[in-house]
Amino acid sequence: MEKHEKQPGQAEEQSRLTAPSRRQMLMMGAVATSAIVSIRPALAQTAGSVMNCEIPVPDMGRAGHYIASDGQLVAPDTPGAFPPTGRAFKGEDVKAAMHGRTLPGTSYEQSKAYMNYIRRLQAGNSGFTCYASLQMPR
Numbered sequence: 001m002e003k004h005e006k007q008p009g010q011a012e013e014q015s016r017l018t019a020p021s022r023r024q025m026l027m028m029g030a031v032a033t034s035a036i037v038s039i040r041p042a043l044a045q046t047a048g049s050v051m052n053c054e055i056p057v058p059d060m061g062r063a064g065h066y067i068a069s070d071g072q073l074v075a076p077d078t079p080g081a082f083p084p085t086g087r088a089f090k091g092e093d094v095k096a097a098m099h100g101r102t103l104p105g106t107s108y109e110q111s112k113a114y115m116n117y118i119r120r121l122q123a124g125n126s127g128f129t130c131y132a133s134l135q136m137p138r
Helices: 010-017 022-052 091-098 108-119 128-134
Strands: 054-056 088-090
Touching: 022 091, 054 091, 054 128, 088 091, 091 108, 091 128
Parallel strands: none
Antiparallel strands: 054 088
16 A cells, blocks of 8 residues: 555544634533533622521420530520521621621520520531531632
């Protein structure tokens, strides 16, 4: 065979190794753009959902307990302990309280006790995932 003659299968390989056409490049760009457009709202939604998550104080399983100033759950007749809130705090409210504000509808001392309770949450407690996600850097 001479040098300029093509061997069987060489034409297929040659066509696969050529540069992509303009049309193919435009299609790849469209795919990449749609991926970016899809990912950005998902990230924004995640950030928004963190601020809208809820932390009950205390969780439903311990609703009859009061909260001591150090955040521990105590019996209702414990002096200086605060009653359960009866509602959950939004992630946004807890984030603000982490930076010095008081939780909505609470006094300064109550807010401190409730925040101490929230800081003591562990995996398995209702509200733990919300609190942990509030501490994640963005």
